[in-house]
Amino acid sequence: LGTKFESPMGFLDGYGKLPNLEFSENPQGPGTGIVMIMRNAKCNRVERFVHVTFICDKSIKQPTTMNVIEDPMCKFMITVQAAEACPLKGGISGGAIFIIILIVLIIIYFICGILYNRVKQNQTGLELIPNRSFWLLLGELFLTGCKFTWNFIHNLGQGTSSSKMPYESV
Numbered sequence: 001l002g003t004k005f006e007s008p009m010g011f012l013d014g015y016g017k018l019p020n021l022e023f024s025e026n027p028q029g030p031g032t033g034i035v036m037i038m039r040n041a042k043c044n045r046v047e048r049f050v051h052v053t054f055i056c057d058k059s060i061k062q063p064t065t066m067n068v069i070e071d072p073m074c075k076f077m078i079t080v081q082a083a084e085a086c087p088l089k090g091g092i093s094g095g096a097i098f099i100i101i102l103i104v105l106i107i108i109y110f111i112c113g114i115l116y117n118r119v120k121q122n123q124t125g126l127e128l129i130p131n132r133s134f135w136l137l138l139g140e141l142f143l144t145g146c147k148f149t150w151n152f153i154h155n156l157g158q159g160t161s162s163s164k165m166p167y168e169s170v
Contacts (some may be wrong), residue, residue, distance in 0.1 A: 032056050033085040044072035052078040054085035 020040045026033040032043060038050040060083050067079040113130025117123045 008020040048074045050076045056086035
C-alpha cells in the first residue's frame with residue numbers, strides 16, 4: 001500500500017508504507033491543521049523519524065517553501081503552511097439547493113391546485129389533482145421509456161433490434 005524507496009546507503013528505505021504513517025489533528029486546536037508522523041524506516045542504520053506539521057493558513061494562495069529541521073541526525077521536524085491544510089467548508093451544494101427548491105415548488109403547486117379545484121371548481125376525488133390528464137400522461141410516458149430502455153438493453157447482446165426489417169447485405 002505505498003511506495004518503498006531503496007538506496008545503497010539505506011537513506012529512504014520503507015517510506016510510504018501505510019503502517020509507518022500516523023495522522024492526527026494539530027495540537028494547536030481544531031481547524032489549525034494536521035500532523036503526519038513517519039517512522040520505522042532506516043537512515044544510516046538508525047531509525048528515521050519525520051514529523052510533518054501542516055498548518056492551516058488561508059492567506060497562502062501558492063505553495064511555499066517548508067521549514068525543515070534535522071536534529072539530531074535522521075530526526076526531521078518539517079513545518080508546512082498551506083491553505084490546503086485548512087478544513088473543507090461544509091455546506092450544501094448548488095445542485096442540492098436546486099432540488100430542494102424544485103420539490104418545494106411542486107408541493108406548493110399541488111397544494112394550491114387542489115385548494116383551487118376544491119373551493120372554486122367544487123371538484124372531489126381524483127378530479128382535485130391539478131392538470132390530472134397531464135400527470136397521467138407523464139406517468140404513462142415514463143413507463144413507456146422504462147420499457148423501451150429495458151428492451152433495448154435486454155436485446156443488445158442478442159444481436160436483435162426493435163426493428164422487424166434486418167439490414168440489407170452490401
